[in-house]
Amino acid sequence: xxxxxxxxxxxxxxxxxxxxxxxxxxxxxxxxxxxxxxxxxxxxxxxxxxxxxxxxxxxxxxxxxxxxxxxxxxxxxxxxxxxxxxxxxxxxxxxxxxxxxxxxxxxxxxxxxxxxxxxxxxxxxxxxxxxxxxxxxxxxxxxxxxxxxxxxxxxxxxxxxxxxxxxxxxxxxxxxxxxxxxxxxxxxxxxxxxxxxxxxxxxxxxxxxxxxxxxxxxxxxxxxxxxxxxxxxxxxxxxxxxxxxxxxxxxxxxxxxxxxxxxxxxxxxxxxxxxxxxxxxxxxxxxxxxxxxxxxxxxxxxxxxxxxxxxxxxxxxxxxxxxxxxxxxxxxxxxxxxxxxxxxxxxxxxxxxxxxxxxxxxxxxxxxxxxxxxxxxxxxxxxxxxxxxxxxxxxxxxxxxxxxxxxxxxxxxxxxxxxxxxxxxxxxxxxxxxxxxxxxxxxxxxxxxxxxxxxxxxxxxxxxxxxxxxxxxxxxxxxxxxxxxxxxxxxxxxxxxxxx
Numbered sequence: 017x018x019x020x021x022x023x024x025x026x027x028x029x030x031x032x033x034x035x036x037x038x039x040x041x042x043x044x045x046x047x048x049x050x051x052x053x054x055x056x057x058x059x060x061x062x063x064x065x066x067x068x069x070x071x072x073x074x075x076x077x078x079x080x081x082x083x084x085x086x087x088x089x090x091x092x093x094x095x096x097x098x099x100x101x102x103x104x105x106x107x108x109x110x111x112x113x114x115x116x117x118x119x120x121x122x123x124x125x126x127x128x129x130x131x132x133x134x135x136x137x138x139x140x141x142x143x144x145x146x147x148x149x150x151x152x153x154x155x156x157x158x159x160x161x162x163x164x165x166x167x168x169x170x171x172x173x174x175x176x177x178x179x180x181x182x183x184x185x186x187x188x189x190x191x192x193x194x195x196x197x198x199x200x201x202x203x204x205x206x207x208x209x210x211x212x213x214x215x216x217x218x219x220x221x222x223x224x225x226x227x228x229x230x231x232x233x234x235x236x237x238x239x240x241x242x243x244x245x246x247x248x249x250x251x252x253x254x255x256x257x258x259x260x261x262x263x264x265x266x267x268x269x270x271x272x273x274x275x276x277x278x279x280x281x282x283x284x285x286x287x288x289x290x291x292x293x294x295x296x297x298x299x300x301x302x303x304x305x306x307x308x309x310x311x312x313x314x315x316x317x318x319x320x321x322x323x324x325x326x327x328x329x330x331x332x333x334x335x336x337x338x339x340x341x342x343x344x345x346x347x348x349x350x351x352x353x354x355x356x357x358x359x360x361x362x363x364x365x366x367x368x369x370x371x372x373x374x375x376x377x378x379x380x381x382x383x384x385x386x387x388x389x390x391x392x393x394x395x396x397x398x399x400x401x402x403x404x405x406x407x408x409x410x411x412x413x414x415x416x417x418x419x420x421x422x423x424x425x426x427x428x429x430x431x432x433x434x435x436x437x438x439x440x441x442x443x444x445x446x447x448x449x450x451x452x453x454x455x456x457x458x459x460x461x462x463x464x465x466x467x468x469x470x471x472x473x474x475x476x477x478x479x480x481x482x483x484x485x486x487x488x489x490x491x492x493x494x495x496x497x498x499x500x501x502x503x504x505x506x507x508x509x510x511x512x513x514x515x516x
Contacts, residue, residue, distance in 0.1 A: 066262070067315025068265065073311075074311050077361050081322075081356070084398045085398070090353060095337065102114070103259060103346055111131060118342065135179060138179075139183070152170050157283045182235050187203065190218055191234055211240065213225065228244060229243045233289065243286035248283045249266065266281060284302070290338055297312045300338050302333045305330070307345070321345070331349050369463055370459060370465040373397070374392055383442060390434075400469070404464075408457040420432075451469070452472050454470060
């Protein structure tokens with residue numbers, strides 16, 4: 017089986033559907049998978065037929081695109097929800113995990129985690145992080161202290177692609193994308209069993225239970241669902257025995273693209289999975305740029321959410337999904353560098369905050385302040401700077417004056433430049449060597465808030481040197497000064513002129 021690094025793939029394809037040309041930028045999809053450390057394994061043979069009915073009795077959920085949520089993300093990859101309803105997103109591009117509250121506020125941002133790719137939260141509040149580069153899954157307690165790892169730690173996995181925790185017994189399931197298996201652990205982290213096996217590397221069919229690059233996984237009742245990415249199907253197993261149950265999707269072609277003739281392939285590159293309370297299976301398709309909604313009972317495609325395009329609200333290489341308690345669908349859209357949010361059916365939207373980014377110029381302030389003004393450059397990703405309400409702007413509680421709109425950092429997104437008195441700002445920064453600058457405002461119905469640090473430098477006051485006059489009669493030059501003081505120019509008296 018040929019193996020090629022996705023990092024080196026740059027491919028652009030034009031696919032025609034009827035008279036409409038749709039440009040499919042596969043480079044974006046491949047860039048996502050490269051970030052995850054995946055490799056394309058060229059599939060050569062078909063597997064047995066899967067469930068793929070035409071019609072379903074389950075209704076397609078109505079959906080509404082709400083917004084794109086940007087919080088200084090590079091490549092959001094996997095999602096999880098904790099006991100407080102916060103959505104956690106891994107970002108291996110910046111080595112961070114970002115948590116957002118249900119109202120849109122950033123709950124926390126954890127860095128220094130290596131290359132976090134997969135994530136899950138157990139019933140005790142521990143967060144499990146899969147590190148792409150170290151091939152390990154580590155437990156972090158509620159204070160985010162690293163406690164222990166699954167199995168042997170480093171090298172336990174070729175690539176921990178996704179993590180799912182069984183709510184019934186606490187067992188931990190990890191898809192090893194590079195080794196083409198799913199590994200099961202106890203709640204304490206002890207290795208128990210393996211589900212599935214790698215598909216053959218020759219031209220034989222990929223039989224039931226064999227994987228080519230397993231990615232997203234989900235648990236629904238007694239079933240373990242696995243996105244068998246390069247067999248273009250979803251496989252279902254008994255979560256306890258590991259016995260194969262059924263599959264959804266069809267291979268149809270060894271090509272990465274849809275077959276030239278015959279029925280289209282249901283799944284392009286299946287990634288993240290989610291099952292809702294109605295039993296519908298949601299599949300993030302990184303190639304087709306959509307979220308497919310499938311009837312698990314017969315494999316019928318009920319419908320799809322989103323399209324691959326360049327407009328706001330559309331998806332590029334969606335890699336994971338989840339539905340929160342408010343009925344909102346979150347999509348980690350890696351090549352959009354954001355989370356896309358959709359409202360499903362009778363959803364509620366408690367969103368109140370939009371993430372923002374601030375730069376302060378100058379980067380430090382002197383104490384006492386010599387600067388007459390301090391400028392803040394504000395960017396609310398996904399929103400126009402012109403839509404920020406000027407009267408709402410505050411910097412550390414002080415009224416800020418909008419000056420202009422410009423792209424100050426050269427990233428192509430306009431920033432709003434604000435100004436505030438340096439002398440007024442200094443007392444709000446505290447007495448240390450740095451202070452926190454908090455900028456707040458409103459944009460539409462949302463409030464944004466962001467903080468950044470400002471260095472404080474004590475400015476030394478230099479007094480003029482005192483003038484010292486040496487005492488009279490002392491010092492090495494006293495005789496000289498005395499001689500100068502007493503020196504008198506002799507005046508010669510003229511004698512009377514003689515008469516001839």
